[in-house]
Amino acid sequence: MSVLAGVRAAIIDLDGTMLDTIPDFHVAINGMRAELGLGPITQEQIALMVGKGSENLIRSVLALDWDESRIEAAFAQAMDAYQRHYLSINGNYSTLFPQVIEGLSAMKAQGLRLACVTNKPISFTTPLLKLKGLSEFFEVVYGGDSLPRKKPDPLPLQTVCADFDLPPSQVVAIGDSSNDAQAARAAGCPVLTVPYGYNHGESIHETDSDGIVGTLLEAASLIRSHHTNS
Ligand SMILES: O=C(O)COP(=O)(O)O
Ligand SMILES: [Mg+2]
Incomplete structure (x- = not known):
């Protein structure tokens, strides 16, 4: 999966990817x-x-x-x-999916920069990330109302790439739905998908992605295994 070679940052979705909300x-x-x-x-x-x-x-x-x-x-x-x-x-009934903290920790340890991009309103997102111990992992967080357009529009992903001063090819998007994949494709970011979230009733296999990963920890391993240090 050579599209992951040279990846320096990851954009992670929230609902259905990190948290079962x-x-x-x-x-x-x-x-x-x-x-x-x-x-x-x-x-x-x-x-x-x-x-x-x-x-x-x-x-x-x-x-x-x-x-x-x-x-x-x-x-x-x-x-x-x-x-x-x-x-x-907010957060009282939601739970972390397995190996989310382990996956984010592994990505950080590998030197990846991390952003969270969600369609959830930012006023819900900020306290939720904090409550679940996720805030510390992310340099940048955008909610669905932080920018003029939300996913599947590429704008939030493009904005993160600009924030990190990285080309989209070096920023992988990881999400649970076709919204994430469409935004990533339109931005020119590689994309990994998880099969356990909410994909509008469609199988994740129907969604165009560069790989399906069972957990964020598996995503971290996959990214590391393709890293070229370039
Ligand atoms: O609130 C939503 O619409 C879901 O948001 P997500 O982008 O984190 O999956
Ligand atoms: Mg989602």
């Missing part, structure tokens, strides 16, 4: 739905909708019951309720 989304969304007089939905339903930021998520969740005009009329209230519920439980 579906239980947090579940509590917050059902709290919001209850306020709007709607019944609870399941974690499995929610896992199909996560990955394209809060607005897309809330629209999808309301579209289970309501038509376009009803959604539009209640959207501001729904977003407000969702954000309030999410911030009140």
Whole structure:
């Protein structure tokens, strides 16, 4: 996998890659739905909708019951309720996927610079990274509302490359969904995918990537094994 030769930095996705946040989304969304007089939905339903930021998520969740005009009329209230519920439980029900800390530690030890790029709003992301002991690994963190466009647009990845003063070919993106892969391809970054996250109900094998890794520790080993010291 020669595309990984010369990689000097990694951009890591958050939801579905480092943290299993579906239980947090579940509590917050059902709290919001209850306020709007709607019944609870399941974690499995929610896992199909996560990955394209809060607005897309809330629209999808309301579209289970309501038509376009009803959604539009209640959207501001729904977003407000969702954000309030999410911030009140942020991180309480979510867990680290296996070998995330080990993988990030190994990448750091290999001299890789690390950034976190997520479509989660930055006001949710910053406290969550801190609570889970992840903040210290990242020089740069961008949320879904930190920049004018979010993944699958390449802008957040391009911005990290510029921050690190590295060409995209030397910055690998690691994520769980086609959003991450599309953003990486459009930016010119190599991409690795994990199979355990949320890929809109599609198999990760359908997603264009340079390799599927079982854990972030496996990603670190793969990057090291291709390193050329160039
Ligand atoms: O909140 C989301 O839409 C998911 O964000 P992610 O980019 O960390 O997977
Ligand atoms: Mg993700």
